Amino acid sequence: xxxxxxxSVAFDAIETPFGKTxxxxxxxxxxxxxxxxxxxxxxxxxxxxxxxxxxxxxDMLSNRKINIEGIEIVKxxxxxxxxxxxxxxxxSRDTLVTEVNVLEHFDPKIPDSMQDAEVLLLGNLHPxxxxxxxxxMKNKPKLVILDTMNFWMxxxxxxxxxxxxxxxxxxxxxxxxxxxxxEYSLVKAAQKIHTLGPKYVIIKKGxxxxxxxxxxxxxxxxALPLEVVFxxxxxxxxxxGGFGAHLxxxxxxxxxxxxxxxxxxxxxxxxxxEKFGTERLETVTNxxxxxxxxxxxxxxxxxxAL
Amino acid sequence: xxxxxxxSVAFDAIETPFGKTxxxxxxxxxxxxxxxxxxxxxxxxxxxxxxxxxxxxxDMLSNRKINIEGIEIVKxxxxxxxxxxxxxxxxSRDTLVTEVNVLEHFDPKIPDSMQDAEVLLLGNLHPxxxxxxxxxMKNKPKLVILDTMNFWMxxxxxxxxxxxxxxxxxxxxxxxxxxxxxEYSLVKAAQKIHTLGPKYVIIKKGxxxxxxxxxxxxxxxxALPLEVVFxxxxxxxxxxGGFGAHLxxxxxxxxxxxxxxxxxxxxxxxxxxEKFGTERLETVTNxxxxxxxxxxxxxxxxxxAL
Numbered sequence: 250x251x252x253x254x255x256x257s258v259a260f261d262a263i264e265t266p267f268g269k270t271x272x273x274x275x276x277x278x279x280x281x282x283x284x285x286x287x288x289x290x291x292x293x294x295x296x297x298x299x300x301x302x303x304x305x306x307x308d309m310l311s312n313r314k315i316n317i318e319g320i321e322i323v324k325x326x327x328x329x330x331x332x333x334x335x336x337x338x339x340x341s342r343d344t345l346v347t348e349v350n351v352l353e354h355f356d357p358k359i360p361d362s363m364q365d366a367e368v369l370l371l372g373n374l375h376p377x378x379x380x381x382x383x384x385x386m387k388n389k390p391k392l393v394i395l396d397t398m399n400f401w402m403x404x405x406x407x408x409x410x411x412x413x414x415x416x417x418x419x420x421x422x423x424x425x426x427x428x429x430x431x432e433y434s435l436v437k438a439a440q441k442i443h444t445l446g447p448k449y450v451i452i453k454k455g456x457x458x459x460x461x462x463x464x465x466x467x468x469x470x471x472a473l474p475l476e477v478v479f480x481x482x483x484x485x486x487x488x489x490g491g492f493g494a495h496l497x498x499x500x501x502x503x504x505x506x507x508x509x510x511x512x513x514x515x516x517x518x519x520x521x522x523e524k525f526g527t528e529r530l531e532t533v534t535n536x537x538x539x540x541x542x543x544x545x546x547x548x549x550x551x552x553x554a555l
Numbered sequence: 556x557x558x559x560x561x562x563s564v565a566f567d568a569i570e571t572p573f574g575k576t577x578x579x580x581x582x583x584x585x586x587x588x589x590x591x592x593x594x595x596x597x598x599x600x601x602x603x604x605x606x607x608x609x610x611x612x613x614d615m616l617s618n619r620k621i622n623i624e625g626i627e628i629v630k631x632x633x634x635x636x637x638x639x640x641x642x643x644x645x646x647s648r649d650t651l652v653t654e655v656n657v658l659e660h661f662d663p664k665i666p667d668s669m670q671d672a673e674v675l676l677l678g679n680l681h682p683x684x685x686x687x688x689x690x691x692m693k694n695k696p697k698l699v700i701l702d703t704m705n706f707w708m709x710x711x712x713x714x715x716x717x718x719x720x721x722x723x724x725x726x727x728x729x730x731x732x733x734x735x736x737x738e739y740s741l742v743k744a745a746q747k748i749h750t751l752g753p754k755y756v757i758i759k760k761g762x763x764x765x766x767x768x769x770x771x772x773x774x775x776x777x778a779l780p781l782e783v784v785f786x787x788x789x790x791x792x793x794x795x796g797g798f799g800a801h802l803x804x805x806x807x808x809x810x811x812x813x814x815x816x817x818x819x820x821x822x823x824x825x826x827x828x829e830k831f832g833t834e835r836l837e838t839v840t841n842x843x844x845x846x847x848x849x850x851x852x853x854x855x856x857x858x859x860a861l
Contacts, residue, residue, distance in 0.1 A: 288861075337739070434784075454763065460780060467854055468854065468855075471763075474741060476743055478740075499860075508857040509859040513861075538861070548773055549775060551776070551811075551815055551817075552814075553848050554815070555594075555845060555848070
């Protein structure tokens with residue numbers, strides 16, 4: 250087991266200017282592990298679903314060599330459900346429904362088969378749940394990657410600080426970085442967040458790309474300019490999945506390789522937004538990924554002769 | 556003469572969270588030519604000032620090998636004056652005073668010494684004035700670069716379209732690109748703007764960097780993440796100056812060299828924002844510029860081995 254992923258496996262119902270879906274497969278852990286399976290990385294999920302969760306979706310994950318032993322099925326419960334509607338610019342959305350359901354009392358259990366994971370990727374969940382997973386691991390993972398959001402800064406600050414203190418790489422968006430640090434400048438925000446624990450700080454800027462900070466060094470990558478963003482749902486989770494999977498696959502946690510991991514994550518995320526939900530991500534091949542990474546190279550490379 | 560610049564030479568009074576200035580030297584043509592002088596490019600200004608404009612400022616420009624023969628002095632008139640106050644995030648500002656003064660009846664005259672300019676850079680002014688400059692040039696310049704803004708889209712649409720039709724490279728910000736094209740996606744916006752005339756479209760995104768579009772190809776560069784932006788005044792003009800000067804210096808108008816020119820422009824602009832007005836730009840050396848370009852290289856370069 251290279252990569253252990255803790256996060257939601259869920260249902261989403263999505264409306265964008267281009268159409269709407271019924272309840273479809275969603276959840277952070279779903280996007281993360283689908284991205285990692287494109288890289289051929291052995292991964293496993295720790296999560297919980299209800300009795301209403303389709304066996305076909307579990308089989309789909311299994312067939313992609315994703316270890317689903319850690320997905321607890323609460324027969325009498327219902328799966329987490331989120332429904333949202335994106336505005337015309339696709340940069341903002343309204344949440345229509347959030348049914349926490351079985352996630353409310355989620356007590357993660359880590360199967361023995363996952364105890365040796367080298368990289369632990371904690372998808373966005375209550376920081377108390379994230380922390381309990383880390384504490385339940387018999388072998389400390391070599392790298393802990395944390396995704397979180399402003400909701401937990403508002404509602405669970407103390408335990409979030411405990412969790413962040415034990416994190417190697419934190420991945421948040423620009424507004425969250427400002428909230429977490431109290432600094433407007435993202436350079437200063439990253440400096441403050443370093444002092445909370447994480448040696449690596451990733452700040453996601455959506456259509457403007459992402460920044461990576463480490464020991465005074467900065468890497469900045471634009472997003473791939475797309476003619477149409479069809480559905481942004483899961484883009485951040487897919488990014489985290491591509492990022493974590495590249496690190497788990499290579500076992501190289503240097504700044505240079507983190508940069509490469511950010512490119513892999515960005516390339517993966519650029520596929521997810523092309524169709525609804527996981528539809529596009531499920532069909533991405535390794536060849537597609539290589540071509541997309543090449544697109545990033547073409548997008549950003551330059552030579553200046555003064 | 557390599558680079559002919561038409562634009563304001565003016566006074567600014569600026570307030571930022573870090574302090575405020577009295578009336579200081581400003582204006583698009585000032586920033587543009589100061590940037591080009593760092594590259595050692597022969598440039599000339601066509602503009603107009605009032606009798607209140609200090610000889611010392613004219614001498615400063617002259618001493619930097621900037622041809623000021625085309626700066627008309629209207630003895631009984633007053634120089635264009637702008638005053639503004641930036642908000643705490645420095646991304647937005649309120650205009651406190653705009654006194655158009657001698658610019659209101661500006662009728663540009665091009666001295667013979669500037670008629671052979673290879674690159675014409677039209678700084679932000681009424682598009683009718685920009686167009687008249689192009690028509691007064693006896694030799695068609697090899698490259699016409701246009702800077703404009705939303706104000707002219709609202710107030711002078713027809714003549715702006717005429718001007719854009721004769722433009723090779725247009726430089727506008729993201730909101731202006733959306734207004735000009737009626738498209739939210741910047742990729743689609745650039746496609747539409749191409750059909751108006753310009754083969755090259757530059758879209759400036761402020762702290763998020765810039766995009767260059769040409770024949771279906773895209774180049775994207777982030778801005779240099781800075782701990783402190785002291786005063787953003789003139790950053791866009793400085794960008795245009797570095798960009799145009801690099802092209803004028805090399806005489807190479809290929810996509811690859813436009814990318815390099817965008818880096819030079821971005822590096823130049825990153826100096827301007829470090830101090831009030833032109834203060835920092837006036838002290839930038841060629842060595843400073845090389846180091847800053849190297850910072851961009853470090854910021855954006857990556858290698859991915861899959």
